[in-house]
Amino acid sequence: MDKKREMFNRAMAEFLDIPKDLVLDLPRLTLTGRNELYLENHRGIIEYTLNRLRINLSRGFLEIQGHNLEIKSLLPEEISVFGEIDAIKFLD
Amino acid sequence: MDNRVLNQMQGIIEIRLFGQNCEKVMNMSLMRGIYIWDIKRKDECLEFKIRRSAYHALKNIAADNNFQMEIINEQGIPFLKKVIQRRSGFLSGALVFLLAIYLMSSFIWFVEVTNNQKIDSSTIMLTAAKHGLYKGAGKWSFSRSQVEKGILVDLNQLSYVKVDIRGVKATIEVVEKILPGDDITGPCHIVASKDGVIEEILLLEGQMNVQEGEVVSKGDILISGIVFYQPNTSLAGGDEAEIKEMPPEIVRARGIVRARVWYEGYGECRRTSKKVVYTGRESRQVVVRTPWRDFTLMGAGDPGFEQFSQKISNKAIDSPLGTFGWIDMTAREKKTIVRHISENEAVKIARENAIKNLQGKMADGKRHQDLKVEILSSPSDPVLRCKVAVEFIEDIAKAEPINEQ
Structure with a gap:
């Protein structure tokens, strides 16, 4: 049922040309250089260490690997990460 | 949300959180709408900043989940109270200074009269003083227009008076009447x-x-x-x-x-005219004065001139023993010339x-x-x-x- 709904939403978003992060609750990532990451539509933090940050998403989670990672600000919908980022991985 | 000025106004508390799985507290804070920023992982703990208003809510969350919490720093205006208490002398001094400046600047310290030609400045100042504008008068004690009117009425030689007050200086500008x-x-x-x-x-x-x-x-x-x-x-x-x-x-x-x-x-x-001229001959005597005796270093006591003018420079120091000094006398010979x-x-x-x-x-x-x-x-x-x-x-x-x- 959910899958059908998602497909319908996707089709509608494409048809009406609406940003998908709004309709489908997808995460939006803004990466500035390799030191600054801004993420919208997250679902909380799973794990945070200096070298690894795992952020829960609506589907799956995002793993950020790097050094000296620091969460600059944490808001219900947004998160901003500073530090030397080596990799960003989407995991299910 | 990240308004630094607002944060400073409300007060910022920097917190150190000890315990396993600190992420839990962060997520629970997010659910409660607590804004957290500057999160840094240290070896055994997590350091972050929250607003002062969110402190109690966070404390409850930490207590419910058996986390240890420690305040490491407090910033912002609400925490200035302590600073104010500590430096009360300095602040009260500054306040007294400002008050003194304000008080001093609310008096007239200088009165100046300009543009007057025939009427004496002192007459105008005296008339102005009669209407409340004088050196040392409080600015609140007179009205500019009243003083202007008063001077105009009292001194009928004037056709226009303007009182200009700039800081502590009052300038009375007048225009005199040109009488037929x-x-x-x-x-x-x-x-x-x-x-x-x-x-x-x-x-x-x-x-x-x-x-x-x-x-x-x-x-x-x-x-x-x-x-x-x-x-x-x-x-x-x-x-x-x-x-x-x-x-x-x-x-x-x-x-x-x-x-x-x-x-x-x-x-x-x-x-017949008589004229006194210097011949050019000079005699100099230098005497060192001590409390016990005067020593003549140079020259004789009597210059040996019939007419002369003498220049004496005297330097003396008074001491408990008496006067020590130095006298330099120069006599210049003079001559009277009679001319027919x-x-x-x-x-x-x-x-x-x-x-x-x-x-x-x-x-x-x-x-x-x-x-x-x-x-x-x-x-x-x-x-x-x-x-x-x-x-x-x-x-x-x-x-x-x-x-x-």
């Missing part, structure tokens, strides 16, 4: 202001009383303001009886009357003195006509006296009102 001159407007005669011989007359209005070449003395009427009707002889068959009955017309006589006038000056010169002045030279000097004396009496801009020198003293007199007479041509017309009675 004391010109005679009513009927008048033109009389002679000096003795003299009339050179030329230009009659503008009135009846001429004197002729060119006539000698007049001071006060004589030159142009009369009472005009009698002159029968015109060229008109044949005039009604003489009618003319005689016509009353004289009284007018303001006008005209220029130029006359030859004299000025006399007196001068004198002594036939020849008669010609004496006349020249006396004449110059007389002219100098004369110039004091005369007004400027007069045409020089003639200069006569008269020697008053006899050749045997020790002083040569002379009189200088100068002739000028000048306007001697002076208006004098007609006495109606």
Whole structure:
């Protein structure tokens, strides 16, 4: 049922040309250089260490690997990460 | 959300959180709408910042989940209280300073009067003081417009007054009235202001009383303001009886009357003159003064001059033992030279003195006509006296009102 709904939403978003992060609750990532990451539509933090940050998403989670990672600000919908980022991985 | 000014206003608390799985607390805070920023992972703990208002909510979350919490720093205006308490002396000093500045600047410290020419500044300041504007007056104690009005009423020689207050300085700017001159407007005669011989007359209005070449003395009427009707002889068959009955017309006589006038000056010169000159010979004596004895270092006590002037420079230091000092005396020899002045030279000097004396009496801009020198003293007199007479041509017309009675 959910899958059908998602497909319908996707089709509608494409048809009406609406940003998908709004309709489908997808995460939006803004990466500035390799030191600054801004993420919208997250679902909380799973794990945070200096070298690894795992952020829960609506589907799956995002793993950020790097050094000296620091969460600059944490808001219900947004998160901003500073530090030397080596990799960003989407995991299910 | 991340408003730094607002955060500073509300107060920021920096917290250190100890325990396993700190992410749990972060997620729970997110659910409660607590804004967290500057999150840093340290070895065993997590450091982050929250607003002061969220502290209690976070404390409850941490307590419920068995986390240890520690405040490491407090920032922002609400926490300034402690700083204020600690530096109360400094702050109260600053406050007193500001108050003193405010208090001092609310008085007038300088009063200045500008633009006045005839009226004395002190008169204007005194009048201003009467209306409340004086050195040391409080700015609240007088009204500018009242002072302006008051000065204008009290000093009727002024036509405009502006009081300008800039800081602690009050400037009173005035404009004086230009009063009409004391010109005679009513009927008048033109009389002679000096003795003299009339050179030329230009009659503008009135009846001429004197002729060119006539000698007049001071006060004589030159142009009369009472005009009698002159029968015109060229008109044949005039009604003489009618003319005689016509009353004289009284007018303001006008005209220029130029006359030859004299000025006399007196001068004198002594036939022998005495002059004191320095011969150039000098004698210097230097004495060192001690409480016990004076030592002459240089020169003798008596310069050995008949006439001399002495210059003494004295330097002394008073000590408990007495006076120690240094006296430097320089005597310069003088000589009196008696000089006999020849008669010609004496006349020249006396004449110059007389002219100098004369110039004091005369007004400027007069045409020089003639200069006569008269020697008053006899050749045997020790002083040569002379009189200088100068002739000028000048306007001697002076208006004098007609006495109606």
